[in-house]
Amino acid sequence: MAEDGFVPNLKEGADKIVFGSLEGQAASIARRSGHAQQQQQQQHHQQQPRMQMNETGEQSRESREAVEAKKEAMRIMREKQISRDIEAAVPVLDPDVRIKLRSLREPVTLFGEGPYERRLRLRQILTKKVEGGACLPTASTAQPIQQTKEKTRFFTEGSEALKDSRLEISKYSLVSARNRVKQQKEQRENLLKMTRSERDEMREVKAKGLKQYINTASQIGGERPLSAIKASPNGEYSLVSSWDQFIRLFTIPNCDKAEDYVSVYGGHNNRVTGVAWHPHSMKGQSETAVNFVSSSSDKSVKLWSLKNKEPLQTLGGHTNTVNKVAFHPSGNFVASSGQDRTWRLWDVTAGRESYSLLEQEGHSAPVYGIDFHPDGSLVATTDVSGTGRIWDLRHGRCVHVLEGHTKQVIALSFSPNGWLVCTGGDDNLIKLWDLRRQVLLKTVTAHSQLVSSVAFEPQKGDFLATASYDCSVSLWDTTDFKLIKTLRGHDNKVMGVDISPTDGAVISCSYDRTLKLWEPRVTNDDIDLDDLLLNPGDIATDEEVSAGSEGDAENEDLDSLQE
Secondary structure, eight states: OOGGGOOOOOOTTOSSOOOSOHHHHHHHHHHHHHHHHHHHHHHHHHHSOOOOBOTTSOBOHHHHHHHHHHHHHHHHHHHHHHHHHHHHHSOSSHHHHHHHHHHTTOOSOOTTOOHHHHHHHHHHHHHHHHHTTOOOOOGGGSOOOOSSOOOOOOOOOOOHHHHHHHHHHHHHHHHHHHHHHHHHHHHHHHHHHSOHHHHHHHHHHHHHHHHTEEEEEEEEOOSSOEEEEEEOTTSSEEEEEETTSEEEEEETTTOOBOSSSOSEEEOOSSOEEEEEEOTTTTTTOOTTSOOEEEEETTSEEEEEOSSOSSOSEEEEOOSSOEEEEEEOTTSSEEEEEETTSOEEEEEOOTTSOOEEEEEEOOOSSOEEEEEEOTTSSEEEEEETTSEEEEEETTTOOEEEEEEOOSSOEEEEEEOTTSSEEEEEETTSEEEEEETTTTEEEEEEEOOSSOEEEEEEOTTTOOEEEEEETTSEEEEEETTTTEEEEEEEOOSSOEEEEEEOTTTOOEEEEETTSEEEEEEEOOOTTSOOGGGSSSOOOSOOOHHHHHHHHHHHHHHHHHHHHHO
16 A cells, blocks of 8 residues: 555556656656657658669669559549549530530531530540640539520510500400300200201201302403402402402302492502401491402502592501401401511501501411401411411410411411311311310311312301312311312312302302302202201202293394394
8 A cells, every 4th residue: 555545546548557756757658659659650661662772873673663553553543533523524414515515615516416426525525625734624613504495475565556456356356255155055055956867957958058069150350360359248249359460349140340339449569469358348338438458469458448449548567478468357457467477457447547556476487367256356377387376366465376287378267156267278288276175176188289268158157168279169068077069160270269148159269360159059859948057049940040041042142133
């Protein structure tokens, strides 16, 4: 035991117990730490390659090999690090690789190069730059690719007149839609009351009536090819435009030149491309007011009365050919489509100067077909790229895109039922679009060449007429869109077709400079045409036709004898 009960401090892990003064303990600790440092230095020298010298003072072969091996190991390590850095700097996605190449002022793509080859080329370019001492950018500093493009809508402030016009169109369309829906409900109720056999019989009667259409009249309509033809709202006249810069008025019963009105209208400086009637023309509209409109390759739209051979007003604004025109059901607005890739809306309200309300862009190609919805709320347009668009006139936006044609679409028509649209184009097809579900309802291979014009029966849309460059006009049943009758008689391309709103007569114009009238010819044994959804009007029987022809022959004999 130590004196005075002193107990030595025993530390865990201590090798020995030190007794004595503090000075002696400090000296002992110093000796131990010095010994440890000497051991570390010896181990360090053992790890370093010994530079063995020969008798002349040069390095030995073993020493040189050790140094070279160390340099080679460092080089390999450095190359691996550069390779990892390059791999990290090369993007994975091909759009990012293109952006990287563009930032390095290198070609974005080479002929026959795919994504893999493009990424490998970027890797080689970065490797050369690093070997030349350039700084290597990392993937984090690369410009990011935008995976999705933000859709941005551009709005142009409209005039106060455009706002007032849209309000007027909205009010008119609401009333028209209410009346149309009411009539359709009544027709549907009447149809549901019929048995299936009665409905089938009604369809057979309608098909039989369409099969009886024949050519009843023909007339030369101009000195050059005819471009468009439209039946008047009262069904008594047809308006024909020609490439000879003139517009002519003919009677529908016999295709004679109109005697009650001016028969030839001139004012355009180039070929006339389209015409359209005022919806109230010859049905209450003043003969001296605007009764029809025309478009031309002279970049103008002209308004005409029935009593003046000169235009009432010329509307200018298009920078290229104006292809087609259409009258709004209210009669206060006109729409025109042009080669300048725009369509325009004009205010032609009676009693004031007409002017352009809207110049609408949106098509990527020249706009050709144009037509108004029966209610007046929508307007449809087509272009030569194969695309159609439905525009809402109440707010000016495109509400639906008609995509499906593979070539230019130049024919367009709304059905009176309000939900069906027909388009025709250079792919020889007609397509039926359902606006209620916004889907393509049916595609029909209608002709063997370009479909130049389409027209629904104006009252109920019971049948469809299509014209084509294959020199024919086809009649289709709108119930199932089956071909009922093909009308042949033109010697060249049929440029336009329309249907009379009163008796269902079909009129057509052609590149052969003729217009033709097609009407149903019936016999006494045929079913009463009152059952048809057409209004037969005054359709002559075989006996009446033969009697009329004999009378004409007698008159000709009298005239020759008098001469």
